[in-house]
Amino acid sequence: MFNLILFGPPGSGKGTQSEKLISRYGLKHISTGDLLRSEIARMTPLGQEAKNFMDKGQLVPDEVVIGMISSALDENPKVKGFLFDGFPRTAAQAEALDKLLELKQDSIAVMLALDVSEEELVMRLHKRGETSGRSDDNNISVIKARIVEYHNKTAAVADYYRNFDKVVMVNGEGSIPEIFNSLCAEIDKRLQNSPAASN
Ligand code: B4P
Numbered sequence: 001m002f003n004l005i006l007f008g009p010p011g012s013g014k015g016t017q018s019e020k021l022i023s024r025y026g027l028k029h030i031s032t033g034d035l036l037r038s039e040i041a042r043m044t045p046l047g048q049e050a051k052n053f054m055d056k057g058q059l060v061p062d063e064v065v066i067g068m069i070s071s072a073l074d075e076n077p078k079v080k081g082f083l084f085d086g087f088p089r090t091a092a093q094a095e096a097l098d099k100l101l102e103l104k105q106d107s108i109a110v111m112l113a114l115d116v117s118e119e120e121l122v123m124r125l126h127k128r129g130e131t132s133g134r135s136d137d138n139n140i141s142v143i144k145a146r147i148v149e150y151h152n153k154t155a156a157v158a159d160y161y162r163n164f165d166k167v168v169m170v171n172g173e174g175s176i177p178e179i180f181n182s183l184c185a186e187i188d189k190r191l192q193n194s195p196a197a198s199n
Helices: 014-025 032-041 045-054 062-075 091-103 118-132 140-162 176-192
Strands: 004-007 028-031 082-085 110-115 167-171
Touching: 004 014, 004 140, 014 028, 014 082, 014 176, 028 032, 032 045, 032 062, 032 082, 045 062, 062 091, 091 140, 110 140, 110 176, 118 140, 140 167, 167 176
Parallel strands: 004 082, 004 110, 028 082, 110 167
Antiparallel strands: none
């Protein structure tokens, strides 16, 4: 399998680029944000718990998210690979993901980290809030709280994968196709060395 993490602060374009990448490479998309929003829409107990955190711009507790990922991996045993979008977001989530993949004799091939200035992030999310109906996008103080959570808890995840030499920084500012091309160039380099992913 070829497993990829698309990493970056809120609003860096993870969701936007993931849609294009899964279509090009046939990977299974796992977005914890989408999974959580689907739980909220279905008004499940997990969704109700998650909503309390998401509406404040806080991360949902690790055990909730890790449980969701474990189920998603089990439900997709025969895929070419996974594209993890918005996960892992804490060092504990990163360690748990490595262990879950190890149980399947698998691992992360690369983390592509989108680099976007804070000013641009706030602008993008606020703009999306005008139309998305997402309660965490239409309030500047919640947007800023999400960015603070990112610096306090999520940025360390890149350090975790740096220890294994798996992080590649990609400029996340510019047009959507330009950024997509930069991501594809990095993936293509690695796929050439990964026989498992090319079949
Ligand atoms: P997510 O759903 O992961 O969303 P996000 O980080 O806000 O956005 P993303 O980076 O995907 O941005 P997008 O492409 O949409 O998280 C939401 C919440 O869920 C979190 O705050 C947290 O509470 C919870 N959560 C999720 N995963 C969790 C986990 N693992 N652990 C704990 N809690 C978790 O882009 C944003 C906007 O920018 C869009 O409007 C897009 O059109 C625009 N855009 C994209 N690329 C652009 C470009 N190049 N130029 C201009 N605009 C661009």
